[in-house]
Amino acid sequence: MAQNTIKRISALLLLIQVFCFAVPVYAEEAVQAEPNLASESAILMDAQTGTVLFQKNAEKQQFPASITKIVTGIVALEYESVLSNLVTVSKEARGEEGTRIYLAEGEQVSLEKLLYGMLMNSGNDAATAIAEYIDGSKAQFAERMNAFVKEKAGAEHTNFVNPSGLPDEAQVTTALDMARISRYAMQNEVFRKIVATKRMPWVGKEWTSSLINHNQMLKDYEGTTGIKNGYTEAAGFTLVTSAKRDGMELIGVILKSPSKTAVYKDMTHLLDYGFEHYELKQLIAANDSYPFTSSSPAEFIAAEPMWAVLPKGETPAISVTSQGNVLVTSSIGTVDAGTMEPVRTELPVSVASVTPSPEEDVKMAADVQSDEPSGSTKLTIFILWMSLLAYLAVLAYLRLKRQKQERSRGM
Template sequence: MLKKFSRIVLAGLFLGAGLFTRTGQTHAAEEQDLAPQAVSAVLMDAGTGKVLFAKNPHQPLPPASITKLMTMLLVVEAIDQGKISLKDPVRVSEHAASMGGTQIFLEPGEQMSVHDMLKGVAIASANDASVALAEFIGGTETNFVRMMNQRALQLGMKNTQFQNANGLPANNHYSSAYDIALLSREILKYPLITKFTGIYQDYLRQGSKKPFWLVNTNKLVRYYQGVDGLKTGYTSEAKFCLAATAKRNGMRLVSVVMGEPDAKTRNAEVAGMFDYAFNQYVSHPLYKQGDVIAVKKIDKGDPRTLVIKAKRPISILMKKGEDPNSYQKKWMWRSLQAPIKQGQVLGKMQLVKDGRPVQELELVSSVEIRRASWWTSVKQVLGEVLHLPEQLQETE
């Protein structure tokens, strides 16, 4: 009977908690302009969020088609939440078909799958497909834009305001290089996006009378090792913009430039930013997906113990030649007592070097912790008498 009872108690101990990384905006010590022709630029490590280089990072500027990153993020989040599927047909409205600029020439009344629409946006920067997807998810583009701005606030994009789903010129439509880096980092959680943005050329409407050839507007996908996205942008007001990502040896970078004079300069400066980071830094694995990060008892909680696991691989960004053992872990817990809401911040784990915090992992509950009843509390005490496995000892 005691063995059976022990299993019941332990089953409640492996409820996980969500993990989000959070770091301060730390610039590289070197005083050098890696993007001299850009009005604004940011180079960020996607794994930690650490800023390696910044130039006017918070200056509000027209983002042009980089806007479509937010449109694509809301699409993949709707897919992830089961609200829509890649197979769903999207009907093209008169409004969507009327978009100018880059497009896949959708016709009013035409139907195309979410999959193909998203591909058209990701590869060819299709303005018409962006609006069609916006209307499909939001009902109207106006309502979808409200969703875009709400999501921007949630991501901490403090210098961003959207007016449309595709980035065509509009009053009070702006963002910043730092905000776009935050957005890029968020969208990289969804491999479907880089699966599309990493394609150099493809076709839509294959097998039909009107096949459409897609060519990626981001030429670095073809010419720079490791680049698999994300989004270009150009209008006469915004000039040449690019939010790019590259991955080598387990380290993924995000580079954003805005207001470049031409496409050649834009690509060269982004490539130079990537070269700098790959030459100077290395990513050291800290936790594999599923690894236990921390264990915490919740006073009067049901369950009483939370096991916090890494939802994705987590690494330390270090200068080449640094010793990983020079970093120490420090847990900082809030005062925790049941009940605890799903999404509540429990505390954070700091990585400390030379007495200075250099990286933080925010620990967030992914489950609701109820206040334990009298009988549950008794069972918890008995469970402790039976002793927890060593790997479930509380993290200080």
């Protein structure tokens, strides 16, 4: 009888242990579910490190539409530092198709004002006027754009033939390229100010009104910092948005979305996913040295802080190569967080021991571990503790029962 009871209790404890380890797995799978998007191409990138957190057909070439103007804007800002310089509007710029800010032929407008009209109100006439001011023609300016995005942002699969995004089969980009371009552009403070502006008055020769930023994320999504939307029949709806929360800024790119509703819904899901599941962490402070043990001589030193984007609650593995590259490995993959500089010593620096030992890896990982355990870890500890209490209670019960039986036989 007692043996049957023990077997039943053992089976129950086994089920409790299985449940204990199964629950965190299912919870983790639910937390990390990626967004389901209606748009054909998309990417989510951390603005500070360039780490890609989500992608869908990110390297498929698509038509950019008016997000082309992101490139026109940053090229103009890096070419001309005197934004008060006047631009004379040509007949071609005046007659440009599509969205306009109604510039008049011969009208003189400051470059700064044209940049606001182009990036906020998506004026194609403003884009052409800027291109002609810098290079004399749209074709020449397009050559500058192509060289610029390749050299400055590493955009390898992008080609422009005009500064506005008007339809052309040769005008293509990818979500990955546009994220890289936007990340570069958002490092320019003047550019950031323009694309974050929601409304400003406009007084022109033929048009007096207020410019209202066409990027609806600025008013609908908390923390939005920029940058540009677009649409043509061939391109569908396109959108690039940057948003910042808790010190982390993300850049989302959506290409070829089927509707205006879908493009903003997809962007919201994309940014929500990033902010909910990832965090930006400083791994190494400025002047930190490697190896990190007091018994080993320093081989490398960090000239500036090093950061990485990590899944919330996850502890990464960190290693340093013989060249000083800091590699961070997590469930996202392995990313290069930056390069430490060799320590200057009178004696030659040995790099034979640069690759950290397992003990050092553990120490480095512990240094960046969250102060609080994750929710799944807390649940596991709780269930294990309850299982132990249940087991001890059963043992006490069996012991009392056995003692009672022995006293009964003795009587």
